[in-house]
Amino acid sequence: xxxxxxxxxxxxxxxxxxxxxxLTIAAASFLFSFTALxxxxxxxxFTAYLGEGGDxxxxxxxxxxxxxxxxxxxxxxxxLAGVKGVLAVSPEVMAPCILNGEAVFLRGIMPEGxxxxxxxxxxxxxxxxxxxxxxxxxxxxxxxxxxLKVGGNIFLLGVxxxxxxxxxxxxIFRTGSMLDDEILAPLHVGQWLRGASYNxxxxxxxxxxxxxxxxxxxxxxxxxxxxxxxxSQEAQPSQRQRAPQEQPQIPWTVMRFRPEDxxxxxxxxxxxxxxxxxxATREALLTLSAAIFLxxxxxxxxxxxxxxxxxxxEIGVLRALGAxxxxxxxxxxxxxxxxxxxxxxxxMLTALVALAVIQENGYLQALSHTIPIQLDPFIVSLNFxxxxxxxxxxxxxxxxx
Amino acid sequence: xxxxNCKIFLRGHRTIxxxxxxxxxxxxxxxxxxxxxxxNERSEALVSLVQIGETYLLxxxxxxxxxxxxxxxxxxxxxxxxxxxxxxxPQKIINAYLEANMGILAVRVRILEDVGGFLKxxxxxxxxxxxxxxxxxxxxxxxxxVAGISVNDTINLLYKGETFTLRVAGIFTSQTELxxxxxxxxxxxxxxxxxRVSIIEFSLKENMDEAGVISRIAEAxxxxxxxxxxxxxxxFIRRLNEQTIIFLNVWSLAVYAVxxxxxxxxxxxxxxxxxxELAMLRALGAxxxxxxTLIITYMAIIAFLGxxxxxxxxxxxxxxxxxxxxxxxxxxxxxxFLKIEETAKMLALTLVSxxxxxxxxxxxxxxSTYAEQPL
Numbered sequence: 001x002x003x004x005x006x007x008x009x010x011x012x013x014x015x016x017x018x019x020x021x022x023l024t025i026a027a028a029s030f031l032f033s034f035t036a037l038x039x040x041x042x043x044x045x046f047t048a049y050l051g052e053g054g055d056x057x058x059x060x061x062x063x064x065x066x067x068x069x070x071x072x073x074x075x076x077x078x079x080l081a082g083v084k085g086v087l088a089v090s091p092e093v094m095a096p097c098i099l100n101g102e103a104v105f106l107r108g109i110m111p112e113g114x115x116x117x118x119x120x121x122x123x124x125x126x127x128x129x130x131x132x133x134x135x136x137x138x139x140x141x142x143x144x145x146x147x148l149k150v151g152g153n154i155f156l157l158g159v160x161x162x163x164x165x166x167x168x169x170x171x172i173f174r175t176g177s178m179l180d181d182e183i184l185a186p187l188h189v190g191q192w193l194r195g196a197s198y199n200x201x202x203x204x205x206x207x208x209x210x211x212x213x214x215x216x217x218x219x220x221x222x223x224x225x226x227x228x229x230x231x232s233q234e235a236q237p238s239q240r241q242r243a244p245q246e247q248p249q250i251p252w253t254v255m256r257f258r259p260e261d262x263x264x265x266x267x268x269x270x271x272x273x274x275x276x277x278x279x280a281t282r283e284a285l286l287t288l289s290a291a292i293f294l295x296x297x298x299x300x301x302x303x304x305x306x307x308x309x310x311x312x313x314e315i316g317v318l319r320a321l322g323a324x325x326x327x328x329x330x331x332x333x334x335x336x337x338x339x340x341x342x343x344x345x346x347x348m349l350t351a352l353v354a355l356a357v358i359q360e361n362g363y364l365q366a367l368s369h370t371i372p373i374q375l376d377p378f379i380v381s382l383n384f385x386x387x388x389x390x391x392x393x394x395x396x397x398x399x400x401x
Numbered sequence: 402x403x404x405x406n407c408k409i410f411l412r413g414h415r416t417i418x419x420x421x422x423x424x425x426x427x428x429x430x431x432x433x434x435x436x437x438x439x440x441n442e443r444s445e446a447l448v449s450l451v452q453i454g455e456t457y458l459l460x461x462x463x464x465x466x467x468x469x470x471x472x473x474x475x476x477x478x479x480x481x482x483x484x485x486x487x488x489x490x491p492q493k494i495i496n497a498y499l500e501a502n503m504g505i506l507a508v509r510v511r512i513l514e515d516v517g518g519f520l521k522x523x524x525x526x527x528x529x530x531x532x533x534x535x536x537x538x539x540x541x542x543x544x545x546x547v548a549g550i551s552v553n554d555t556i557n558l559l560y561k562g563e564t565f566t567l568r569v570a571g572i573f574t575s576q577t578e579l580x581x582x583x584x585x586x587x588x589x590x591x592x593x594x595x596x597r598v599s600i601i602e603f604s605l606k607e608n609m610d611e612a613g614v615i616s617r618i619a620e621a622x623x624x625x626x627x628x629x630x631x632x633x634x635x636x637f638i639r640r641l642n643e644q645t646i647i648f649l650n651v652w653s654l655a656v657y658a659v660x661x662x663x664x665x666x667x668x669x670x671x672x673x674x675x676x677x678e679l680a681m682l683r684a685l686g687a688x689x690x691x692x693x694t695l696i697i698t699y700m701a702i703i704a705f706l707g708x709x710x711x712x713x714x715x716x717x718x719x720x721x722x723x724x725x726x727x728x729x730x731x732x733x734x735x736x737x738f739l740k741i742e743e744t745a746k747m748l749a750l751t752l753v754s755x756x757x758x759x760x761x762x763x764x765x766x767x768x769s770t771y772a773e774q775p776l
Contacts, residue, residue, distance in 0.1 A: 020665060027662040031655045038648065098633045100465070103640035133543055133581040134509060153466040162454020162632040165578040166467050166509070188543050192577050249543045250574075295429045296656075298422035299663040306670040351655075358651055365644040 012314035013335060017307055021336070021391075022343040024303040028296040029347025029387055030354075036289035036379045037355055038364070041371045043275060043282050049178035049369075050205065050267040056117065057218055058270040059204040062263035067274045068094040068105070069160070071200040072262050075252040076222060077113075080206055083221050085213030088116035091201040091248075093190030096159040099183075100146055103368045106136070106156060106183040108190015108201075112246045117207050118175055125150035125171030130246060132186055135170040139180035141370050143172045145362045154183070161195030178369040188249050198250040205267060219264040290382065297390045304394020308332065332395050337388075344387040348380065415674060419667040420707045426660050427711025427751050430653050432719040434747075435737030437649055441642040443734075448634045455487075455611065456631040459601040462624070467494050468509075471597045472626050479621060480603050485614045487606045490519050494599040499583065500557040500564075501548035508544060510558065510583045520573055520584070522604070528552055529571025532586045537570040541580035545572045558583065657754040660704075664758030668700055672766040679766055689767035696763035697756055704755030708748045712739070 050058060059080070064070025077091040093108035111128040114120070120127060128137055138148050148154060148169055155166045167185060174180055191198055206218065265273065275281065308315065315328060323331075355373045358364045364371045459480070464470035477491040493512040498505050513519055516539060517531040529552035532539045538558075540550055550556060552572055558565045567585070574580055605614055619628050672679065679692060687695075716739055723735035 020669065024659075024662040024666055027655075027659045031659050034652060034655050038652070096637055098636055098640075101636070101640075103637045103644075131503065131506065131547055133547055134507070134578075153468065155466055157629070158632050159634045159637040160451065162456050163577050164458070164631050168507070188580065189578075192580075197576060198574075249546050292429050295425040296659050296663075298418065298425055299659060299666065302418065302422055302663065302670065303666045306666050306673070309670055309673050312673075354655075363647050363651065366648070367641060368644065 011335075012311060012318070013307070014310065017310045018336075018339045021303045021307050022339050022346075024299055025340055025387055025391065026343035026347035026350065028293065028300050028390075029344045029383055030351045031296055031347075032289055032293035032383055032386065033348040033351035033379065034355065035292050036286060036382070037351060037373055037376070038371060039285040039289060040282065040376055040379065041355075041373045042366050043280060043285055044374065045178045045369065045372045046275060046366075047268050047271045050271055055208055055210050056267040057206040057208055057215060058265055058267045059206065059218070059222065060202070060263050060265070060270055061261055063261060067271060068096065068202065070202060071196055072202075072204065073252075073255040073257050074199050074201045074204075074248070075254050076262070077201070077204045078252060080204065080218065080221060083213070083218070085209045085217065086206050087209055088113055088207040090114045090117045090205045091187060092203055092205060093187060093194050093196060093200075094202040095161075095190045095193035097193055098157040098159065099154055102146055104142060104146075104156075104183060105181070105368055106185055106190055106193055107179075108187040108194070109184050110187050110246050110248065114184070117205055118177075118179065121174045123172045123174050125169070127171055127173065128184065128186060132170065133188075133249070134165075134167055136167040136183050136185040136189070137171040137173050138169055138183050140172055140174045141180040141362075142183065143169075145181075148172070156183075156193065158193050158195070161193060163192050163195070165189060165192060178372065181365075181369040186249070198248070199253050199255055203270075215264060215266065222262050222264060223259045286379070286382070289379075290386065293383075293386050294390075297393075300387070300390040301394035301397065304336070304391045305398045307336065308395065308398035329396055329398075332398075333392060336391065336395060340388055340391040341384060344384055348383050415670070416703065419703050420710060422663050422667065423660060423704055423707025423751065423755065424711035424714055426656055426663060427708045427747060428715035428718060430656050430747055431712045431715025431739065432737070433649060433652070433715075434743050435716050435719045435739050436723075436735065437645055438740065438743075439735060439737050441645065442738075444638050444642060445635070448638050451634045453634060454632045455605045455607070455609075457603050457605070457615070458629040458631060459603065459622070459626055460599070460629060462627045467600050468496055470599045472599070472601060473623075474596055474598045474601075476622065476626065477598075477601050480601065480618065483614065483618060485605050485609045486603055486618075488518075488522050488602075488604045490515065490522065490602045491598040492519075492600055492602060495560065497583075498559040499544075499548060500559065501550070503547075503549065505559070506544075506548055508558075508583055509581070510560070510585055511579070512585045514586070516584055516586045519602075520575065520579075523575045523577055523579055525573040525575035525579065527571045527573045529569070532570040532584065534586070536567055537586065538567045539571050539573055539584040540569050541582050541584075542572055542574040543580040544582065545569075556583075653750075657750050660751055661754040661758035664700055664704065664755040665762060667703065668696055668759035668762040671696065671699065672762050693763050693767035696759060696766060700755050700759040700763070701752060704752050705748070707755075708751035711751070712744055712747055 050056065059072055059076060060067070061070030061072050074091050077089050080086055081089040090113035091110060092114070095106045095108065097104055097106050109128070111130065111132075115127065122137075123140055125137070128135060136154065138154070142148065150169050150171060152169050153166050154169060155164065157164050167189065173184070187201070188198065191200070194202065208218070318328060319325075352373065352375065355364060359370060359373060362370070364373070458467075459472055459476060460467065461470040461472055474491050477489050480486050480489045490513055495510050495512070497508055497510045499508045516533075520527065520531065520539070527539070529539075538556070540556075545551070550569055550572070552569055554569045556567055556569060558567060605611060615628055615630075622628070682692065682695075716737065719737040723737055726735060
């Protein structure tokens with residue numbers, strides 16, 4: 001029988017020491033997972049909530065500093081609805097506001113177009129319709145956080161404009177995305193609170209039939225409108241209209257604009273662009289999390305070394321019996337593996353539970369949107385790899401005399 | 402005495418790695434706080450770039466809705482006495498129903514004395530005339546389009562079981578919430594005899610010491626009313642920043658949990674490595690409490706040095722990375738900094754978590770006799 005197999009049968013680690021090692025690893029793993037899951041949740045949530053996939057397109061102002069503050073001509077929505085291959089059009093106005101002292105986002109929408117782009121489930125009450133002028137529907141998260149009820153009134157104060165508005169809560173909705181932290185109101189309400197004219201919107205989202213049209217086609221139409229339309233001309237519905245386009249309460253006027261003031265991008269890439277503008281790429285966030293883990297690496301290394309130190313007596317006896325240093329380290333590593341990997345998994349699960357609890361209590365927010373938490377296979381793998389690597393360094397570095 | 406006794410633990414390599422282990426953990430918290438501080442400060446500074454209006458509302462302190470609010474109409478007179486106040490518009494706001502071609506619509510009716518002045522204050526453009534007589538109203542463009550109402554049409558307003566027939570003197574557009582409302586000039590016609598109004602909207606003259614004036618106005622008002630600033634970008638940004646700080650604080654707790662775990666490991670290793678010295682001290686008559694204090698003091702020194710080094714490392718590290726980032730991407734400006742109170746908090750929390758972490762090994766070492774100590 002080889003030395004290693006004989007050694008493996010000899011249990012010389014004290015359980016108490018192993019538990020302490022496990023706790024240290026679990027704590028470091030918790031820290032990494034908490035950071036990584038939180039940051040990637042923030043990234044994923046914001047990049048996905050306007051729509052995922054190549055068939056949702058955003059027409060926006062590329063010169064805007066944030067995705068919420070740009071303005072584009074609203075009449076483009078009507079024009080783009082007439083383009084073959086465009087299935088649905090949703091002009092939207094984002095308005096930051098204050099509700100009951102809390103920071104919230106109100107999204108001015110045209111109900112039918114919006115519902116064609118997002119799966120909106122009404123939890124209570126009703127969704128908006130064309131005749132609603134002073135009503136709003138609120139996301140499930142915000143309703144819970146602020147305590148809003150169907151039939152009640154919400155009094156909103158402006159942030160970008162010196163305006164206030166009181167709306168009746170018509171319904172509570174759920175989309176399963178970060179939209180659940182927003183208030184949806186008729187387009188004109190968003191325009192009031194944003195301080196925009198009735199001819200401007202923050203962005204226009206389109207759903208296209210990817211098989212019949214490309215992004216470049218949309219851009220070409222936008223450029224054509226910038227070049228040929230004349231100011232103060234009433235927008236006329238196109239004869240070739242394909243996507244059913246509901247009419248705004250106040251008809252849109254054709255506005256002159258420069259082609260460089262309007263960008264066309266896939267909705268998810270549009271948000272990615274803004275995140276990247278501030279250095280928040282997925283890679284950067286994961287690197288930051290890994291760096292945090294590596295900063296706590298010395299703790300794991302010390303913990304692994306301490307195990308060797310605490311078993312100096314037993315290891316000394318084995319050395320005296322002829323076990324080589326290499327063999328002992330290999331044996332320690334094999335014996336410690338379950339005590340490294342299980343706490344690593346436990347740390348990650350605890351982080352997940354902690355984040356879920358914090359999220360449930362409304363404390364996990366960025367820009368007034370609840371950060372979605374989801375287990376990422378890459379983060380799981382990275383957690384195990386980093387933990388095992390660091391603990392191995394500790395064991396291999398320990399002095400076995 | 403303690404310092405002298407602590408020296409027996411200070412073995413070069415072990416102590417340095419212990420200080421470094423804690424320093425790296427504190428550096429994580431320090432760097433994150435310094436970056437978030439800068440981002441928060443910048444976002445608050447950006448608010449100053451937003452043109453902030455000077456409109457205020459006087460409403461009932463407990464009212465959550467302007468329709469439910471009730472304030473004494475005479476307060477408008479008190480406001481006018483302030484020379485810094487430019488406009489004052491007491492308004493009664495009610496919910497009523499409008500009979501329209503498309504059916505019955507729930508509408509908001511705003512009743513005030515000076516309709517023309519108010520619409521001018523809101524920058525409205527009028528198609529038709531300002532409603533002046535008891536039987537006239539003005540209607541916002543959004544409401545007019547939805548209800549299919551034109552200038553000079555007659556509308557029926559249903560309020561408290563009564564129907565009021567009124568002529569639409571003009572349709573206006575103001576790009577504000579008024580565009581979805583009915584504006585009526587006098588309360589008498591709707592049989593509102595109440596002397597109270599819902600809100601009093603007022604604005605200040607330009608270039609006034611806004612905070613000072615509002616403070617004086619608030620002092621002169623009864624406790625049952627409050628002054629609400631309509632545009633609140635500063636409050637909005639502060640709320641968003643608070644969300645980040647809450648996450649950062651919760652996250653910092655996770656780091657301090659690791660600091661406690663690290664302190665446990667450091668003190669556990671210390672008691673094993675220094676078993677000979679501890680046994681000697683016991684043999685020389687040291688009591689358990691003295692051993693306990695000795696280990697805690699050692700850990701406190703390690704934690705103190707570790708946190709000082711960590712705070713410095715975190716801040717300098719964040720600043721170096723920000724500088725490199727600025728070289729790579731010149732549009733990004735990042736100047737991380739720490740506040741004194743945050744530094745003190747980090748220092749205190751590191752000390753507390755370190756002492757908590759070392760308690761068990763220290764207690765265990767203090768309870769064992771010198772005969773039990775492995776030599």
